[in-house]
Amino acid sequence: MRGGYLVIGIVIMSFNSLYQYSWNVFEPLLKTGLNVSLVQIELAFTLFAIFSTGFQGIGGYFADRNGPRNIGILSALLSATGFIGTSFIHSLYLFYILWSLGSIGEGILYGIATNLAVKWFRGRRGFAVGFVSLGFGLGAAIANIFIARAVSFRTPMLIIGVAEIILLPALLIMAKYPESGTMTGEKTSKNLRNKRFWILYISFILGSVPLIVVSASFGYLGETLPLFEFTVLVSMFPLLSGVSRPILGYVSDVIGRIKVVMVIDLFLILGSVFLILHEYLFAIVFIGFFGGAMISMYFSLVGDIFGSKFSTANNGVFYTGKAISGFLGSTLFASLFILDHGLSFVFVLVASVAAIFFLIVSIPGKKINV
Template identity: 30%
Template sequence: MAPSSDEADYAARARDHLGFSRWWLVVAAILAMAAISPYQYVWSSIEGPLAEDLGVPLPQLGVVFTLFVIVQAGSQFPVGWWRDEHGPRALTVLSALLAGGAYFLLSYATEIWHLYALYSLGAVGVGIAYTVAVNTAIKWFPDRRGLTTGLGTMAYAGGAALVVPYVRANATVAAYSDVLRTMGVGIGLCILVAAFVLRDPPASWYDRVATDGGEGEAENTASAGRNVGPRTMLRTWQFWLMYGMFVAGSGAGLMLTAKIVSFAGAMELTAVTATLSATLLPIAGGVGRVVMGGLSDRTSRRTALVASFGLTGLGLLAVVEFSRVGPTVAFLLSVVVATFFWSAQYTLFPSIVADYYGEQRSSANYALLYSGKMWGGVFGGAVTGWLVTVVGWPTTFQVGATLALVAGVAAVALRPPTVDGVGHASETAVGSED
């Protein structure tokens, strides 16, 4: 299919500024996102050997994952503000040192507090790489916002699929230290390569985007190009509704991500089933982000959010049901469905924030919304670990499913805010809807 006139114009102006195709920026973002993915998606495979080596009960390590989510999400607002003001390169180099170095040093941990400290330090590096990569797509591709954001976030989910079998095959006390060192070096080198490619558009770029508006449904672009900052965004009810949805959706999905291996074991499924579940998670998540992101460019991101959260909830309910009655294939398919649609929120939310509030301050604006992942991480880690001891695994997963379904219902109420020319926002909806 031939590119539209808007797409060709954006591509030509980007090439004039960069000296090369803007798609190379997406490639660099994909590389950085793939490199940091083990922090979230490999954790469920390495926590067992770590707990055994340190001689601590496995539930105590739930705090490590919770700290990771809190620090990774919480670091993104200062990171996003700095990036919007000063560009991405120096931050991305720092990310390489933190994310790669911390994973490498995990192999030398001898106390549980070492895990807390190192995983939190690495989380800062992950937060930097994540916000830089996601917002590179948002800033350079107003015409393909959902698709390009989906490609970057796909790598964050799908990149781990390349290493999960390797990690699972070496998930023993004797072997895991070498795995951590090897992966730490790889993480650092990949992010360094990306750092020398990534950059931001000139200020004139945003002026043109404001005039052009971009492609897609009018609902998706009604406020695009207004480029309001966090203070104005915080005065809109749309932000707070999305924040609640983000907390609920991420809580449900992070529960599944962090606990699927333990859940499978507790439900007396085979070790092969547990490994397949852990491997399918990042693959399904990666594909879901691209597919739903691309669809949202052509339809309505609100509709995409409603569908994504609703099907996440139904998928989690099916995970519980088929873990009890089988067959194994149905259980694995349910894991795929739940992850496919849950992961899409990490494509749809940054895109809708840019739709509603503009691209120029997108790093800081989306970082505020993304901070909701902190509370989702508290549920997916520590709260889930506590709930399991109180009500058991099936009921805990059903609580997660309920959170996702509530987020889907809430998404129905979303409307674009009106932001006037001097930066004040009101609750009046503008633009066409679906």
Template identity: 30%
Template sequence: MAADGPDHEYAARAREHLGFSRWWLVVAAALAMGAVSPYQYVWSSIEGPLATDLEISPTALGLVFTLYVIFQSGSQFPVGWWRDRHGPRGLTLLAAGLAGGSYYLLSYATTPLQLWVLYSVGAIGVGVVYTVAVNTALKWFPDRRGLTTGAGTMAFAGGAALFVPYVRANATVGGYDDVLRTMGLIIGAAILVAAFVLRDPPESWYADVDGRDAGGDEGATAAAPRGDYTWRGMLRTWQFWLMYAMFVAVSGAGLMLTAKIVSFAAAMGLTAVTATASATLLPIAGGVGRLLLGELSDRVNRRVAMAASFALCGLGLFAVVYFGQSGTTVGFLVAVVVATFFWSPQYTLFPSIVADYYGEAESSANYALLYSGKMWGGIFGGTVTGWLVTVSGWTWTFLLGGALAVVAGGAALALRPPGDARGESRPAAVAVDD
């Protein structure tokens, strides 16, 4: 956009309130997101030493990650509700203790119960960081929602890459406790730094900016919502429930890929090197996809971007099956990258379109409700996938995941802003709750 366009006005207005560039908020949010990423993406590297040292069964240890998904996802609605009313600082300070402290104390755990409790408490801290970071971008960047949420969620997907070499080199049976303590201190310190930078804008801080283009549903110059929905008002719209079903379907397909790709490769007779390479490519492809598709969605019709992204994820999963069955290593790895690249942006596209449709004032609580669909997606990607494999085999299970993503892509084309869908307009600066 031109230097005197609405994006310049947003930046100038934000600087008036902050005293510094609003992009520093994105940096702080990304720092915190990268710091908590080991909870989701480094667990597979420490569970082996933990299991050996504590003599814990795989079933008991597997519950750790299930509890993580439940508490990380389920905590976000109450966290978001509180943050929308009281700001992010106090919550983020709390998250430093929960996420950093729990990781540190994992080094002293001696029983499965202690592991379950500590990882669950830490997961709440991760949930706090996640909802604060994503919604900081939504609240301060009505003009660049896709790009800025993409930057934060990319850090969550890719930040673990900085930890993995250290963990894999040092997390031996006798040395993983030192790794956990060191990482706990790093996690806590990084979140503390972010806590003193992050803040929310005053209400209607850009209401008089000419143009108010927020990268909304009808393209990069579409108007921002003409009123803010509370979570109760949002639940009364059919658009939310359609997006919820889409979220469950796409997250289920993607989490299935993330959790089972190594096992799938082995079942297809591919080499251990290929399986390891596919798992290594997942967070890289996911992080890049979140950033690039987020930026693209600011410039085109957001729901069309969602439709294309989810459909291509499904086609990528079909290709994973095809190349896995044919034993084509390069094709298999490319298919994994394509499927992940187009799946992962759901965590950028959905928060952006929730703010497009329902406003920024209640965005933390509103997106948290949608994000709770990750719990059901996680159940599909873990427990249900395991059952389906025993009943119908790997091929049909992965094809089902691909079909879910394709259907979600088609459903995205039916989305419309709530006011437009009724043929009505919403009054400006009104909390829509009835």
């Protein structure tokens, strides 16, 4: 049945991916359909990052204590509400509310799906988490082909929401975690007093910036590209992001998590350089492939270091860093881009360089618990 939990996880993640990796194709449609400015629409992506990450730890607490089934079904209904509700509205502020509610559901589902792999596959954690996270790229890669050709955001969002509200609760009824006695690890409250947790947290925030920038802003960065090239890139980006996760996860199981995260950070620096040069194809390849695996690698790393017993809550708290990187990579980047295009791209490069610095700082004296 353990393999079944991976299937449940990857389907959940496929729907989750649409909140982030379909944003580039939804953004122009939302901007036109709601008749608002770029920064006003970018704020919705920041709200997504805040609410999806802010509630993942809360949902993780209940999932670790009572199991993933009930909290997962409730979260699936919230996530579907974000899409279905948005398909009918005409008010920017109502969109903010609905998108935030959907983001709460998406965030909790992300934690549940990932930790089905963290908890059930201790020996092959990197590959298992990567396999589940493959859905976070695969779902959007397929959906973006159709969304990019839509004339309005309403029909695609309605279809996605209805599919989600039917399929996910049916799968989550079968979801469960291993018995708590088979897992090790300290409570989240103790882990939060560990300095290493916060050093890794800062590394995660800064390392996520290039991925967030491309996820949130390529809709206008690539607006001068021909429609065919733009469609190929926005579909290729989540696909690369998804495919890399089980591949790099497997490699991390063999050579070690820290080494693979360091390689990821180095290639994100290279991808940031290509952004500065406006070589978007290479930027998409490097940031998509290596940046996409970053979150699953950090989640696996947190499971390695702090144990799996409370991993949903631990990773939920850790994932709040995405709210900060979400602001840095969407609203702040958009503001800098309007002010000075070159400055905004240098900001991305500086963040990716700082990420590897904090990762290196976190290494001495490490103690691994599984």
